[in-house]
Amino acid sequence: MVDVGVGELRRSRARLEKQGLAAEQTGDGASSGLLLFYAAECGLKAEILRWILQREDTSALPSDLRSHDLRRLAKALNLQDPVPGHDPLRCRRHKDSSWIESHQLHEAWRYGAELRAADQKAALEALKSLVKNARKGS
Numbered sequence: 597m598v599d600v601g602v603g604e605l606r607r608s609r610a611r612l613e614k615q616g617l618a619a620e621q622t623g624d625g626a627s628s629g630l631l632l633f634y635a636a637e638c639g640l641k642a643e644i645l646r647w648i649l650q651r652e653d654t655s656a657l658p659s660d661l662r663s664h665d666l667r668r669l670a671k672a673l674n675l676q677d678p679v680p681g682h683d684p685l686r687c688r689r690h691k692d693s694s695w696i697e698s699h700q701l702h703e704a705w706r707y708g709a710e711l712r713a714a715d716q717k718a719a720l721e722a723l724k725s726l727v728k729n730a731r732k733g734s
Contacts, residue, residue: 597662599655605642609635613727625716630705632723633666639730640669648672665699666726675729684722687715 600608616631644661645651654662661672666685685698690710696703701719704711711719 597654599653601653602642602645605638605645605654609639609642609727609730611635612638613731616723620720625713625720626705626708626711629716629720629723630702632720632727633664633702633705636666636723636726636730637664637669639727640666640673643730643732644669644672663699664702666723667698670726670729673729675726684718687711687719 612631612635616628616635619631620628641654641657641661645654645656649656661669667683683698685701687696687701687704688694688711689696689704690712693712696709696711703709
């Protein structure tokens, strides 16, 4: 992992959020999802560093938080799940209904896996909520 500072993470969160919302407006759900996923990851990591660990760069993140597991990152900040019980970042594939787990979702979008429209829509809304919550500390 490339280590970056809190300010860099926050700027990246803002840039990726803007691009993700623009992609959503054009109807490109996969690009929007991928960009919002990474925006949420940057925002959550920035807030963990700033408010929980009180450190200035990602070299201070413990190994379990140096991942793409947004649920784990949100839990470290004591954020509530957007929908109790159901993981809105868990999506079913269109072709065979197999599940893509939340920590794999960025891979599914990056590699072009076709996801069920309703699941993808719920995931996009959950990601926007995570980005909004991560932005509160900025």
